Amino acid sequence: MMILEHRLSTKTKRGSGLYLRLLFLLLAAAPVAGGLLYGLAYSLGLTGALSSGFTLQHWQQVLASGVLLQSLGYSLYIAFTAITLATATALFLSLYFQKSLRNGSLSYLLYLPLTIPAVVMGFLVFQLFTKSGLVSRVAYSLNWIPGLQQFPDLVHDSFGFGIILAHTLMAIPFLTLLFNAIYREQNLRQLQEVSENLGAGKVYFSRHIAVPTLLKTAAPNLLLYFIFILGAYEVPLLIGSQQHPMVSVLAVQKFQRFNLLDIPQGYAISVAFTLFVLLLLSISFKKLQRHA
Amino acid sequence: MLRKSLTVILASAILLPFLFFTVLSVGQSWFYPSVLPQRFTLANWQQLWSGQSELQFGLVRSLILGLGVAILSTLLGFIISKEIALAKYKNRWLLLAYWPFVLSPVVLAIMVQRFFLLTGMSGELIGVLLGQLILAFPFAVIFFQSFWSREVLQLEQQSQTLGASAVYTLRHVLLPLAKSLLLICFFQTFLISWFEYGLTQFIGLGKVKTLTILVFKYVNEANIFHAALASLLIMLPPALLLWANKKFVFRGI
Secondary structure, three states: OHHHHHHHHHHHHHHHHHHHHHHHHHHHHHHHHHHHHHHHHHHOOOOOOOOOOOOOHHHHHHHHHOHHHHHHHHHHHHHHHHHHHHHHHHHHHHHHOHHHHHOOOHHHHOOHHHHOOHHHHHHHHHHHHOOOOHHHHHHHHOOOOOOHHHOOOOOOOOOOHHHHHHHHHHHHHHHHHHHHHHHHHOOHHHHHHHHHHOOOOHHHHHHHHHHHHHHHHHHHHHHHHHHHHHOOOHHHHHHOOOOOOOHHHHHHHHHHOOOOOHHHHHHHHHHHHHHHHHHHHHHHHHHHHHHO | OHHHHHHHHHHHHHHHHHHHHHHHHOEEOOOOOOOOOOEEOOHHHHHHHOOOOHHHHHHHHHHHHHHHHHHHHHHHHHHHHHHHHOOOOHHHHHHHHHHHHHOOHHHHHHHHHHHHHHOOOOOOHHHHHHHHHHHHHHHHHHHHHHOOOHHHHHHHHHHHHOOOOHHHHHHHHHHHHHHHHHHHHHHHHHHHHHHOOHHHHHHOOOOOOOHHHHHHHHHHOOOHHHHHHHHHHHHHHHHHHHHHHHHHHOOOO
16 A cells, blocks of 8 residues: 555656646747747748748848848947956956955945846937937037037947947946956955965956956856847847847838738847857857866 | 045945936936036826836836746746756756846747737737746756755755645645745846846837836836836836845845
């Protein structure tokens, strides 16, 4: 009887375990895998309102027009510039304000910008840096510019100044806190004392010990943040240039047009972007593992 | 001296968005080149608390979604994370949990939109809730991996060896141990939902007007005063919570 009960409970556990794993697959993996397969099928003409059998026409159109490559190049430029600026600033802040970040006011204040989502940051940058924004008004009141026309185009511009600024501002607090946590975990303070005892200056310690350690440890997070900016949607939609859409905006534009023939192209762009990100991740993580 | 000046500049820059949006939210007409709005009024705030304003509904909708997503993903994440932690090919399972984060939320929304259209959940609150779970639930599973250490599993086994039932072990051993992590996970999954825009816009078809959707709507309508108020409503609750208990909520980051 005892053996039977034990078997039953094992069976039930195994059964419930199977259901839990199925639930996990259903909620986490199935939407992405299903969506990717559906998108691929749609872009190859295998499904959808105007499908007429297998075709590479939509992929050819997307690739031949060069619009995807342009958009991808622009997104890479934005993401690379923003993450570089944010990393440099965060490194400076985490090293220069080490004491204040440990116990001072900054240890609390730096968490506050984390409560600003992308859509709000886009709106903030727009209100600050548009021609009639706060910065332009302050510049006018200080007689730095004669009128709003003389204020430079910092929003909706081709160079993506507004997008870069918004993403840099969002990334700086996160990266500063990350570097600060790594600084503590890696015992860099003790290492600094040791290097000072051995005659190294603060600059030497920062350049040859602190910065390389912080960058190396934070590399996976920096890569993931880079990918997050690469797929950004809200900020470029609010303050980006109409002529140079980032990839997510381009994909959505294809879906929102009245021409139904644009939808397979939208799916082709989405699938291509997903594959590009997966490729980038796998190559980068292999390289990171090799250097670890 | 330089360090102090830089600290003051940095602190001012951090507080600027809160101050700026507060001023705009009580403003009315802001013509160039005035640095401050011409008129100040509490009408926007009063509208929020009285009557059936769009912002009030947006706030309630965001709260319902945030709480729903946080409760479901924390609960399911806690239960399922144990199954994944004990799985033979744990890393392969975990890799699947990272999938949704590889994609931009809006690209993910485009991909899964068809499913929601077919099931009639597009444009519905339940559809948006399920859509947001695609992001929040795997996060919770990944988050709780650190909890299921060998020590915790041994404690669970010990409790059951001593005759405690599974429910008793859960209530008196596991839940007290996981209490702080459960709260952090609840807070962070709440924020995933609270800040979400792409999935909400596409699965909700613009009909499920949460606060983030409303910010966009007001910006497009050039209604900067309402957009500022909606932005403040998004930023203030987590900011206040952080201010009150930063160490507790973000412990472990």
